[in-house]
Amino acid sequence: MADGLNMNGLSLKDSQHAPQQNGGFERSAYIPPHMRGSGAPPPGPPAGFDGGAAGPPPAQGMNGSAWAPQGNGYPTGPQRGNNWNAGAQTFTPRTGQSNGWDNSPQLPRGFDRNAYGGSGGGSSGGRQGGGDGRWQDGKHIPGPPNPRIERELFGEPNDPLKQASGINFANYDDIPVEASGDGVPEPVTTFTNPPLDNHLIANIELAGYKVPTPVQKYSIPIVMSGRDLMACAQTGSGKTGGFLFPILSQAYQNGPVAAAPQQAGFSRQRKAYPTSLILAPTRELVSQIYDEARKFAYRSWVKPCVVYGGADIGSQLRSMERGCDLLVATPGRLVDLIERGRISLSSIKYLVLDEADRMLDMGFEPQIRRIVEGEDMPRTDNRQTLMFSATFPRDIQMLARDFLREYVFLSVGRVGSTSENITQKIEYVEDADKRSVLLDILHTHGAGLTLIFVETKRMADTLSDFLINQGFPATSIHGDRTQRERERALDMFRTGRCPILVATAVAARGLDVSNVTHVVNYDLPTDIDDYVHRIGRTGRAGNTGISTAFFNRGNRGVVRDLIDLLKEANQEVPGFLETIAREGAGFGGGSGRGGRSGGRGRGSSAMKDVRSFGGGQRPAYAGGMGMGGAGGGYGGGYGAPQSGGYGMGGGGMGGGSYGNPSGPGANSWW
DNA sequence: ATTCCAG
Numbered sequence: 001m002a003d004g005l006n007m008n009g010l011s012l013k014d015s016q017h018a019p020q021q022n023g024g025f026e027r028s029a030y031i032p033p034h035m036r037g038s039g040a041p042p043p044g045p046p047a048g049f050d051g052g053a054a055g056p057p058p059a060q061g062m063n064g065s066a067w068a069p070q071g072n073g074y075p076t077g078p079q080r081g082n083n084w085n086a087g088a089q090t091f092t093p094r095t096g097q098s099n100g101w102d103n104s105p106q107l108p109r110g111f112d113r114n115a116y117g118g119s120g121g122g123s124s125g126g127r128q129g130g131g132d133g134r135w136q137d138g139k140h141i142p143g144p145p146n147p148r149i150e151r152e153l154f155g156e157p158n159d160p161l162k163q164a165s166g167i168n169f170a171n172y173d174d175i176p177v178e179a180s181g182d183g184v185p186e187p188v189t190t191f192t193n194p195p196l197d198n199h200l201i202a203n204i205e206l207a208g209y210k211v212p213t214p215v216q217k218y219s220i221p222i223v224m225s226g227r228d229l230m231a232c233a234q235t236g237s238g239k240t241g242g243f244l245f246p247i248l249s250q251a252y253q254n255g256p257v258a259a260a261p262q263q264a265g266f267s268r269q270r271k272a273y274p275t276s277l278i279l280a281p282t283r284e285l286v287s288q289i290y291d292e293a294r295k296f297a298y299r300s301w302v303k304p305c306v307v308y309g310g311a312d313i314g315s316q317l318r319s320m321e322r323g324c325d326l327l328v329a330t331p332g333r334l335v336d337l338i339e340r341g342r343i344s345l346s347s348i349k350y351l352v353l354d355e356a357d358r359m360l361d362m363g364f365e366p367q368i369r370r371i372v373e374g375e376d377m378p379r380t381d382n383r384q385t386l387m388f389s390a391t392f393p394r395d396i397q398m399l400a401r402d403f404l405r406e407y408v409f410l411s412v413g414r415v416g417s418t419s420e421n422i423t424q425k426i427e428y429v430e431d432a433d434k435r436s437v438l439l440d441i442l443h444t445h446g447a448g449l450t451l452i453f454v455e456t457k458r459m460a461d462t463l464s465d466f467l468i469n470q471g472f473p474a475t476s477i478h479g480d481r482t483q484r485e486r487e488r489a490l491d492m493f494r495t496g497r498c499p500i501l502v503a504t505a506v507a508a509r510g511l512d513v514s515n516v517t518h519v520v521n522y523d524l525p526t527d528i529d530d531y532v533h534r535i536g537r538t539g540r541a542g543n544t545g546i547s548t549a550f551f552n553r554g555n556r557g558v559v560r561d562l563i564d565l566l567k568e569a570n571q572e573v574p575g576f577l578e579t580i581a582r583e584g585a586g587f588g589g590g591s592g593r594g595g596r597s598g599g600r601g602r603g604s605s606a607m608k609d610v611r612s613f614g615g616g617q618r619p620a621y622a623g624g625m626g627m628g629g630a631g632g633g634y635g636g637g638y639g640a641p642q643s644g645g646y647g648m649g650g651g652g653m654g655g656g657s658y659g660n661p662s663g664p665g666a667n668s669w670w
Numbered sequence: 671a672t673t674c675c676a677g
Contacts, residue, residue, distance in 0.1 A: 281673060309675050332674035339675090363673060455671055479673060505672045526671080 213238030234413030310483030356387035448517025
């Protein structure tokens with residue numbers, strides 16, 4: 001259809017919006033993954049070009065603006081200093097209302113005043129949790145303590161439900177960490193000042209966190225020194241804090257940043273200019289991240305906001321009007337709000353992709369590319385980009401490099417990224433027998449929560465109906481249920497009122513529910529990484545968990561990856577798996593998706609920096625496990641570090657290594 | 671197959 005391009009957000013819309021120059025080229029020149037690197041022009045602007053914001057280019061020079069990483073003792077990230085402090089002059093903290101956050105003159109006063117802080121007396125915005133403080137005369141003035149909010153955010157002092165979220169690994173130090181890239185800063189070992197801001201530390205204490213998790217130890221100095229980050233960390237290892245802590249700490253120390261100059265008279269409407277944007281693939285995950293953000297923004301000048309679909313947009317808009325510094329969003333709703341002119345990304349300094357490999361997978365990549373490259377977000381030179389996931393297939397890493405600049409690659413935990421805390425069992429069960437085997441499991445299983453994964457929404461309904469008819473306290477969550485139903489199901493599960501939850505992939509990633517003692521893969525996913533994420537719903541925060549998967553010949557497409565994974569995690573490998581693997585999973589490959597993973601390329605790549613292999617190696621390289629120790633640095637082919645955001649260097653992307661036959665255009669979801 | 675605006 002004629003709208004095809006537009007649906008992906010890749011066309012030139014809004015021609016009044018920006019000087020086209022290179023930006024125009026970039027917008028219309030979307031190159032699908034499978035075409036990239038094969039002689040087609042690079043999708044981005046030349047190095048150093050600031051094609052992002054509309055209006056005049058930002059001021060040069062950094063002149064010690066408060067936002068620059070100065071107070072924390074870390075060096076500025078390579079080359080980013082230049083444009084980083086866009087509008088450094090306007091930033092100079094002004095007293096009074098607007099504090100320089102949003103200097104777009106066309107904004108109505110009311111919005112401007114509320115843009116941050118200043119709600120001082122009237123804590124009508126108390127609902128937001130964070131953001132009762134303000135930034136004044138170059139200083140952070142936290143709002144007064146609020147016992148009610150405090151209880152809401154952090155729970156009763158001895159509420160086990162809330163306390164459980166405080167991660168309590170007994171032996172953090174046993175977890176191996178590899179960091180690669182140029183000049184990786186030393187990890188921190190404690191939540192102390194320096195480098196962390198005292199107000200943040202106070203909130204961390206309220207939340208009951210004692211010691212940084214491994215991923216936090218590394219991510220804090222990496223982010224605070226201005227570097228980009230690709231972090232591969234085992235599930236339940238504190239990734240959310242890994243990005244929230246350094247981002248908020250910087251914000252508390254340095255205050256608001258001036259917005260990039262806005263196109264005059266563009267909009268009479270109220271428009272939010274967040275400086276941090278966190279994207280995640282499901283509404284529930286976004287909501288969970290937002291709840292965390294509220295904790296650590298408590299009493300601060302930073303106002304967190306959340307937007308996602310299926311919920312009343314009016315209340316989300318009103319909430320944004322009370323200020324929106326750190327925005328947590330699902331891609332669809334964010335695009336919607338951008339189109340309505342209610343959000344501008346021109347002030348973004350931090351972009352976070354949580355569950356980054358999913359966000360860059362076929363289903364999401366066009367939307368992400370549109371948000372990051374097709375709107376007014378600053379380019380890689382003028383923002384920091386952080387990506388987190390438990391799995392990071394190499395082809396997705398290659399894609400991710402489009403959005404990163406001289407990033408540090410961080411790998412925390414075991415290869416394959418499944419936790420040793422999870423005991424994985426695989427049982428051979430024919431489809432027809434699944435129900436009765438499941439009943440056996442549920443009968444023998446004691447206390448604790450059981451999460452059952454199926455492949456389709458329909459199956460989620462029928463199976464939960466079946467279980468309820470059998471007298472089990474079950475419910476379900478999937479994308480065809482209303483948001484209200486979804487949230488209720490999750491809440492019933494979380495609180496144990498409904499300890500059996502049947503779920504589709506919507507619950508596979510990131511959700512942090514304590515006390516999930518058993519994950520059942522009633523249907524195995526076709527992608528082993530999905531399996532990794534699913535079982536990661538148990539065994540969190542240092543607890544142990546059990547995972548049971550029903551396997552039959554319909555799953556032979558993942559048999560090879562599954563065996564590798566089990567071995568890597570020191571789990572028992574049942575004989576039938578080996579047998580079926582020998583039967584030749586190779587040809588039919590089960591219901592294999594023709595897409596990424598190029599065969600069995602995953603196994604060794606999930607926790608490895610692709611740069612270590614030399615740029616653009618094909619997945620056929622897989623199997624080689626032998627990446628050396630930590631700090632391996634760039635292998636050949638990473639090319640000149642200064643070559644801008646698209647530093648493919650020499651190696652190039654070896655034609656066709658993405659093997660994406662259909663391209664990303666096929667999605668017709670909206 | 672699944673996720674992601676509203677309708």
